[in-house]
Structure formats: C-alpha cells, structure tokens
Amino acid sequence: MRLLSLLSCCLLLLPGVLGAQGKFAYKLMNDLFANYSNALRPVEDMDKAMNVTLQVTLSQIIDMDERNQILMAYLWIRQVWFDAYLRWNKDDYDGLDTIRIPSSYVWRPDIVLYNNADDQFTGSMETNVVIRYDGQIMWDSPAITKSSCKVDVSFFPFDGQQCRLTFGSWTYNGNQIDILNHLDTGDLTDFVENVEWEVLGMPAKKNVITYGCCSEPYPDVTYTLMLKRRASFYIFNLLLPCVMISFLAPLGFYLPADSGEKVSLGVTVLLALTVFQLLVAESMPPSENVPLIGKYYIATMTMITASTALTIFIMNIHHCGPEAKPVPKWAKKFILQYMSRIFFVYEVGESCRRPTPEAEKPPKVQVMNGQAKREDPAAILKNCKESGLKNTATKEDLDWGKENASSDDHSAWKESGKCENGSDQCGVGKSPGCGECSKIHCLCHNERLLKNIEYMANCFREQKAAQKRTGEWKKVAKVMDRFFMWVFFIMVFFMSVLIMGKAI
CATH class of the missing domain: 2.70.170.10 (Neurotransmitter-gated ion-channel ligand-binding domain)
Known part of the structure; x- marks a missing residue:
C-alpha cells in the first residue's frame, strides 16, 4: 500500500516538474x-x-x-x-x-x-x-x-x-x-x-x-x-563471353576448307566482339586511357582479323587447280615431312608409324612354262623396235586411228600382219607356232593402234601427276591450318590468363 501511495504521488508531481522545465526553457530562450x-x-x-x-x-x-x-x-x-x-x-x-x-x-x-x-x-x-x-x-x-x-x-x-x-x-x-x-x-x-x-x-x-x-x-x-x-558482374557479363567467343577463332582453322564456312565463322566472331566493345565504350568516359578490357577486345579483334586473312590465303592454296606449279622442294621437305608429323596431319591410310604407301607399279605379263603373264607395254614397244619395224605412221594416220580405233581394229589386224612361220593372219587358222607370240607381233605391226594407246597412257600420266600436285597443295594448306590453329590457341590462352591475372 505504501508503494502504491508513493507512485501516485510521483505521478501527481511529474506534470509539475515537466511544466517547470518547459517554463525555464522558454525563459532561457528569451534570455539568450x-x-x-x-x-x-x-x-x-x-x-x-x-x-x-x-x-x-x-x-x-x-x-x-x-x-x-x-x-x-x-x-x-x-x-x-x-x-x-x-x-x-x-x-x-x-x-x-x-x-x-x-x-x-x-x-x-x-x-x-x-x-x-x-x-x-x-x-x-x-x-x-x-x-x-x-x-x-x-x-x-x-x-x-x-x-x-x-x-x-x-x-x-x-x-x-x-x-x-x-x-x-x-x-x-x-x-x-x-x-x-x-x-x-x-x-x-x-x-x-x-x-x-x-x-x-x-x-x-x-x-x-x-x-x-x-x-x-x-x-x-x-x-x-x-x-x-x-568485378564479378563484369567478369560474367563482359569478360567470359569474350573469352569463349575468342576461342572460336582458332577453330576456324580446324574447319574443313570444302565446307565453305571458314570465312563466315571469322566474320561472325568479329561482329560479336564488336557488340561487346560498344557496350564497354558506352559506360566508359571518352578519355585517352583505354580500359584493360577494351585492350583485350582490341587484341582479340586484331587476332580474329589476322586469322580471317590467313584463312583466305590458306583457302587459295587449298583450291590450287591442275595448272598450279609443283610444290617447292623446301616446302615438301619442311612442311609435308616435318611439320605434318609434328601437327599429326596424315592422309587416308597413312599413320605416324607407317609411311605413305608407294604407288603400285603396273604388272608385267610374261610367258613362263606355258602360263600367260602380263607384260609392260613399254617392253612390247621396245621389242617391236628391235624387230626392225619402222614407224611410218603420219599425223593423218594417228588422227584416223583416234577416230576409228574402236571400229577398224579387227580389220586392221587382218590386213597388217602375218605370223613369222608363214601361217595365216592372226585370228584365222592359227598354227601351233603362232600362239601368244604371234599376237604380240601382230600388235606391234599395227602402229596406229599403238599410237592411240601411247596417247591415252600419256593423258593418264598427266592426269595422275596433276592429281598428285593438287593433293600436295591441299596437304600444305591442311598443315598450315593446323599450325595456325595451335598458334592462335596459345595466343588466346595467354591473353586470357593475363586478363584474369589482373583480377587476382
């Protein structure tokens, strides 16, 4: 009860106290x-x-x-x-x-x-x-x-x-x-x-x-x-996309040249980096100090421009036609032998352990023990010349032989030669002494047919030489593609490590 009475007294006196403080505050305000x-x-x-x-x-x-x-x-x-x-x-x-x-x-x-x-x-x-x-x-x-x-x-x-x-x-x-x-x-x-x-x-x-x-x-x-x-926001929104896009530039060298998309890939990557560079340029002050990420963009764009130019140069080498000059000796030795092994560029059926198979030689035909074998046509011609036959075919005969090789071969055989033993013409009443030897001599006597065969053989040799020359240039282009791919991969890697090292 006493405690309650004391609290009530305090509550009754409190408004007076506060009122006194307010009065002194107003008085102080007026005095000051x-x-x-x-x-x-x-x-x-x-x-x-x-x-x-x-x-x-x-x-x-x-x-x-x-x-x-x-x-x-x-x-x-x-x-x-x-x-x-x-x-x-x-x-x-x-x-x-x-x-x-x-x-x-x-x-x-x-x-x-x-x-x-x-x-x-x-x-x-x-x-x-x-x-x-x-x-x-x-x-x-x-x-x-x-x-x-x-x-x-x-x-x-x-x-x-x-x-x-x-x-x-x-x-x-x-x-x-x-x-x-x-x-x-x-x-x-x-x-x-x-x-x-x-x-x-x-x-x-x-x-x-x-x-x-x-x-x-x-x-x-x-x-x-x-x-x-x-820098987390800018790393994930500006830097990492640029790094990933820049790694696509070296892959343009790995793209097959016959696909027709090598130059398009380089141009597309270049346009993508241009967009990112514009985003950075809009937020930066136009000062002489180029930002670090801007330098990275410029370096990457320069690298992609160089890769696109090299791709155009390599595609020109790849599409060398039959009229192209042969590959120089230094290029054959340095590019086709050493660099191709370093960068693992091999043709179909070729590996690093087994060299390129040599071209198969045409089989020869000989007669041994009554068995017929093929013989080199060059040897046949040599035998024909040794037998004393004269080459009296003119240009008109050669042209006539080209036009009528398919129709008059059989008749020419009948008119041109006899067997050495005085027997009938080839194909008509063969004597035992005629045989394969008589057929070879009959072939030798038909000079027009031999000229046609020689002409077709020369055309085939020229075609094979042109194909070989074109294949060598294509392999040179492929080796250069692989070389520049690794060079640009290393450049992109070191530039990315450099820009990431600034964050650490």
Whole structure:
C-alpha cells in the first residue's frame, strides 16, 4: 500500500516538474536571443580564430557515374564550435544544460563542399542544433552530395578509384575560422554496403592552401574515399563471353576448307566482339586511357582479323587447280615431312608409324612354262623396235586411228600382219607356232593402234601427276591450318590468363 501511495504521488508531481522545465526553457530562450544576432561571427576577440571541428560519416554510395566522373553519396556531417554569446548557468534554469533549436536561429560556419558537382547547389538539410550551457554548439545534418571525382579506368573492370571530398569555409580565411578534423578517418560504422563498390577506407587530412586570389591561408579538410570495384558482374557479363567467343577463332582453322564456312565463322566472331566493345565504350568516359578490357577486345579483334586473312590465303592454296606449279622442294621437305608429323596431319591410310604407301607399279605379263603373264607395254614397244619395224605412221594416220580405233581394229589386224612361220593372219587358222607370240607381233605391226594407246597412257600420266600436285597443295594448306590453329590457341590462352591475372 505504501508503494502504491508513493507512485501516485510521483505521478501527481511529474506534470509539475515537466511544466517547470518547459517554463525555464522558454525563459532561457528569451534570455539568450534577446540581444543575439546570427549574422556576425560569435567571438569575443575578433582577432582570434574560431575552431570548427568537422566529422563526416559515410552512410551510402548512391551512384558512381564514370562517364561524367561524378560521385553521388549520402553523408552525415557534424560540425562543432563554441559560441561566446550562448552561455548560461544551468543552476539558474533548474539544471537545464542543453536545448535544441532550429539551426537558422544561430550563427553557422559557411563550410561547403569545394568540389561540388551538383547543378542545383543544394546544401545541408535544415536540422536543429544542440546548444550546451558552456556555449558548445553541435550541428548534425544529413546531405546528399554530388562531387567531382577523377576516374581512371585503365584497369577496368579491376580498377580502384580515389574520390576526394574537400570541405572548407567559403568566405572565412584561416585567421577567422580554423577547421579541425575530429578523427583521422571518416566514420564508416553505419555504411550500407554497395553492390558495385567496396570501400577500403576514408582517411582525412587537413590542408592549408594559399590561393592566387588571396594572401590569407584557407584551411580545409579532405576526405579521400578509397573504392575498389566488385568485378564479378563484369567478369560474367563482359569478360567470359569474350573469352569463349575468342576461342572460336582458332577453330576456324580446324574447319574443313570444302565446307565453305571458314570465312563466315571469322566474320561472325568479329561482329560479336564488336557488340561487346560498344557496350564497354558506352559506360566508359571518352578519355585517352583505354580500359584493360577494351585492350583485350582490341587484341582479340586484331587476332580474329589476322586469322580471317590467313584463312583466305590458306583457302587459295587449298583450291590450287591442275595448272598450279609443283610444290617447292623446301616446302615438301619442311612442311609435308616435318611439320605434318609434328601437327599429326596424315592422309587416308597413312599413320605416324607407317609411311605413305608407294604407288603400285603396273604388272608385267610374261610367258613362263606355258602360263600367260602380263607384260609392260613399254617392253612390247621396245621389242617391236628391235624387230626392225619402222614407224611410218603420219599425223593423218594417228588422227584416223583416234577416230576409228574402236571400229577398224579387227580389220586392221587382218590386213597388217602375218605370223613369222608363214601361217595365216592372226585370228584365222592359227598354227601351233603362232600362239601368244604371234599376237604380240601382230600388235606391234599395227602402229596406229599403238599410237592411240601411247596417247591415252600419256593423258593418264598427266592426269595422275596433276592429281598428285593438287593433293600436295591441299596437304600444305591442311598443315598450315593446323599450325595456325595451335598458334592462335596459345595466343588466346595467354591473353586470357593475363586478363584474369589482373583480377587476382
């Protein structure tokens, strides 16, 4: 019961207490600002400088515009100074030691952001100030600032930026206001993490600069915001697609030349990389510093252009016709022998262990033990010449033989020769001594038919030589394709390792 009575008494006395505090606050307000002016610097000695302590808290990085080189940040700015005309004895006002009033009522230092890039020049928010009984004034105000920042995109997307925020008085020099930094670094305890930028630190430094316009020193406090870009987004959206596309360029050499798609593949890859380069160029400032990823794109596009040009050159070699010159000896030895083995280029039926099979020689026909065998036609002609036959065929006879070889062969056989033993013509009443030998001599006597056979044999030899020459040029083109494929694969690999090494 006693406890309840005490609580009820306290509740009855509480409104009176609060009412007394309010009355003393109004009385203090009237006493302080009766003869106060916020237009003059509140110091007793005008020759002495007023100390203003500055503290900046970084709350959030709103935007980083690399193209326009503007940093947009949300800051909490705290300014503390002493006003010589806003002091009171707290015992005279029922122990009231602090009051909160609008900041427009008191004198405020004109501290601004020197490198402000806002087109509207909006300053800090009009918040209240906290005044202590000893004259200390603390002004906390949030501000959204747009500051100019020199952006260096040489190592984009693995770059880091240093943006400076310089605060100083606009009209008061160092002999009137001295700016001090409360801490050696900006406050990052309430910082909201940014998805693109990582804050490494925010050191603060006081500078005293004498400008060309004035002889007085002007102090300022510069906060250097050290940022590092989070490169994961750009790696997966700009870099890896470029790497994968660039690996398609060497595969154009592996594509068969008869497919007709070698040049089309190179042109398609080149157009794809051009699109990615335009995406990077739109977000980067038009400066002389080319970004790292831009250099990678240019190097890859140059490589693909060179591969397309080499593909056109190799296809010209591949499609050499029968009228082409033979492959030079050095090319046969160096390309067709050594390089083809190094790059595992073999023809059908050829392997690295077994060399190319030699061309089969035409079988010879001989008569041994009553068995008929084939004989080389050149040997037959040689035997015919040794037998004393004269070559009396003229050009007209050769032409006549070409036209009538199929129709008059049998009749010519009958008219042209007799067997050596005086028997009948070939094919008519063969004697035992005639046999195969008589047929060979009958063939030798038909000179027109032999000329036709020799003409067809020469045409066949020329055709085989042209096919061999064309096949050699095709193999040279294939070896060069395989060589350039590995060369460009190595180039793409090293360029990719170099660009990825920057991320580490």
